[in-house]
Amino acid sequence: MPEPEPQDGIGPFWAPTVAADRFIESSAGARWYLLVSSWLELSARPSLIGERGPDNKPYAALSDSLYSTAAPLDRRLLLRMLADLPPGAGVDATRAASALAWRRPRWAARLQPGPVGALLTEAHTLGVVGRGALASPIRLLLDGAPEDAVVAAMSKVLPKPIDHFLLQADLTVVVPGPLERELAERLSAVATVESAGAAMVYRISEATIRRALDTGCTATELHALFERHSKTPVPQGLTYLIDDVARRHGQLRVGMASSFVRCEDPALLAQAVAAPAMAAVEMRSLAPTVAVSAAPIADVLAGLRAAGFAPAAEDWSGAIVDIRSRGARVPVPRRRGYRPLPTPSPQTLGAIVAVLRKMVARIRRGRLDPARRWHSCSRPPSSRRRW
Structure with a gap:
């Protein structure tokens, strides 16, 4: 999807092809x-x-x-x-x-x-x-x-790719040449380009470190990245900044779940989560009495029943609901109303009859009698008039 995404969520829009990768x-x-x-x-x-x-x-x-x-x-x-x-x-x-x-x-x-x-x-x-x-x-x-x-x-x-950079005390990174592709991707995740040229300059900030942590990097991996590839000592301020951002990062977790399972008995819920039949729905416990799954609610119910449990589906208020399939339905096609043909008036009928009579009379005037036509065609050539 393009960035920013279209407001309507659909195309058309320009996007790179797989050849770009x-x-x-x-x-x-x-x-x-x-x-x-x-x-x-x-x-x-x-x-x-x-x-x-x-x-x-x-x-x-x-x-x-x-x-x-x-x-x-x-x-x-x-x-x-x-x-x-x-x-x-x-x-x-x-x-x-x-x-x-x-x-x-x-x-x-x-x-x-x-x-x-x-x-x-x-x-x-x-x-x-x-x-x-x-x-x-x-x-x-x-x-x-x-x-x-x-x-x-x-x-x-072309200059050969390098595997090092220079860390500065002001949290800038000077790259004196083209970086190796993998190292360039890792550095781009934790820093932004401030100036480009023969020697590129990157800037590290709290926002860029948080962005790197969002991709799955840990504070230990970031420390190792700078210690391994920097030709200059790692500034103490950068070390403190990484640890501070990492300590506050991820305290609130956001995930995706299509269904949940709750039970007042923690032992029964733990038994349900560990059941072999539930491996397909990938259910995991969030609390002693709550578990979630990314699978649809129908699949979770089927897995629990296959494992020998008797689950019930509930709505947002906790009331038990029936989620059995009702079958597919399609809209009723709109019926066309019957419109009877209008009855012609006497004037219309009289005009139609008059036109038909004129056509018949015209045809009769131009028609040749069959007997006369046969007699004309059967006359010998010598008897025909010559001019």
């Missing part, structure tokens, strides 16, 4: 390859998002105005031009536009410094180009190298 679990090189290969084939110009069109309205991310079949051609032309330069050599938007217009004179109208600069900005964002020069793994991609070779080449130039 595979993307997150992939290596940095594989994720980069997927982004770059998709960008090369993208029939749109994402740099126009937010720009205003002829109607002075900004282009939306999924607007049809961004569609362009020439965008993939322009990207490959730009990258091919950069690939022909010596390794490490770069150009700016003006020089790149001139070089592209010289290669494709008929495309010069759309290969101006502005659009070419937008393409360079997109390439910089994806790591395809750095300071106007082409990245070395892109050369393999343009030459048609296999995906594994391109991913391996990019993985060599």
